[in-house]
Amino acid sequence: VLFWSFGLFGLLAVLVSYIISRFNMRPILKSWQQQQDFVNNAAHELRTPMAVIQGKLENMLMKPESTVRDQSNAIILSLSEVRRLTSLTNNMLTLAKSGSNMTKIEKKATNVSEFLGEIIAPYEEMAQFDGKKVTLNVDVDQEVFIDQKRIHQLLVLLLDNALKYSDEGALVSVKAGIEKKKFILSVADTGRGISDEAKKHVFDRFYREDKTGNRETGGTGLGLSIAEWVVQAHGGKITVLDNTPQGTIFRIALPL
Numbered sequence: 118v119l120f121w122s123f124g125l126f127g128l129l130a131v132l133v134s135y136i137i138s139r140f141n142m143r144p145i146l147k148s149w150q151q152q153q154d155f156v157n158n159a160a161h162e163l164r165t166p167m168a169v170i171q172g173k174l175e176n177m178l179m180k181p182e183s184t185v186r187d188q189s190n191a192i193i194l195s196l197s198e199v200r201r202l203t204s205l206t207n208n209m210l211t212l213a214k215s216g217s218n219m220t221k222i223e224k225k226a227t228n229v230s231e232f233l234g235e236i237i238a239p240y241e242e243m244a245q246f247d248g249k250k251v252t253l254n255v256d257v258d259q260e261v262f263i264d265q266k267r268i269h270q271l272l273v274l275l276l277d278n279a280l281k282y283s284d285e286g287a288l289v290s291v292k293a294g295i296e297k298k299k300f301i302l303s304v305a306d307t308g309r310g311i312s313d314e315a316k317k318h319v320f321d322r323f324y325r326e327d328k329t330g331n332r333e334t335g336g337t338g339l340g341l342s343i344a345e346w347v348v349q350a351h352g353g354k355i356t357v358l359d360n361t362p363q364g365t366i367f368r369i370a371l372p373l
């Protein structure tokens with residue numbers, strides 16, 4: 118019986134590996150594995166803020182003698198976790214739709230100065246509160262075809278990161294230009310920079326250089342995956358480089 122069982126098992130294994138290579142199923146298996154990883158990571162990421170909210174609410178319920186101040190602190194913390202959950206689920210939804218090609222890119226002729234000016238204006242003001250500076254430099258004298266909603270989303274992700282991963286006194290400069298028939302956008306900061314090892318992974322879903330899940334920077338590790346998808350959906354390329362003397366540059370090249 119043992120002999121026949123092993124024989125049958127071996128035959129099955131050979132048959133399965135033949136089917137996988139004969140019908141070129143490796144990409145399907147890889148994408149299935151990626152889906153599995155995504156679900157696992159997503160569940161893990163959702164669990165933490167939910168546990169915090171549950172803990173705070175249970176604590177409030179079990180300690181009716183707690184002061185109003187304690188209660189409002191618990192509510193403030195729970196609210197910030199709810200916000201985190203909202204941003205996480207929105208990001209996950211964007212990526213899920215991007216994977217299934219449900220989101221179409223709708224390019225429109227765009228005046229670059231006007232378009233970027235409107236996006237940057239609130240950041241210029243916001244940065245001043247933290248003693249940082251955001252500048253815009255546009256050297257494009259023609260209209261470019263872009264999906265405004267998506268490129269807006271991309272810039273918000275890059276600007277948020279540039280400010281989040283830099284300290285007081287930092288400079289964030291956004292530049293737009295044309296090089297070799299490509300529309301080039303870059304967001305450079307003078308912040309803490311990215312290690313060479315991390316550069317290989319920053320566009321991976323749920324990747325974060327700070328593995329401690331620092332609440333202050335509060336990242337989800339999905340922002341740059343979305344940024345990469347937006348750029349690729351435009352037929353472009355996004356790269357990450359070191360800024361000199363310190364900091365990071367995200368450079369985007371889009372076909373005109």
Ligand code: ADP
Nearest residue numbers: 278279282310319325326336337338339340341
């Ligand atoms: P997060 O939500 O954690 O910011 P992202 O996908 O936007 O996720 O970024 C992934 C990781 O890349 C971040 O956790 C951070 O370690 C690193 N990173 C992104 N942008 C910058 C930047 N401008 N400077 C330094 N590190 C950055």
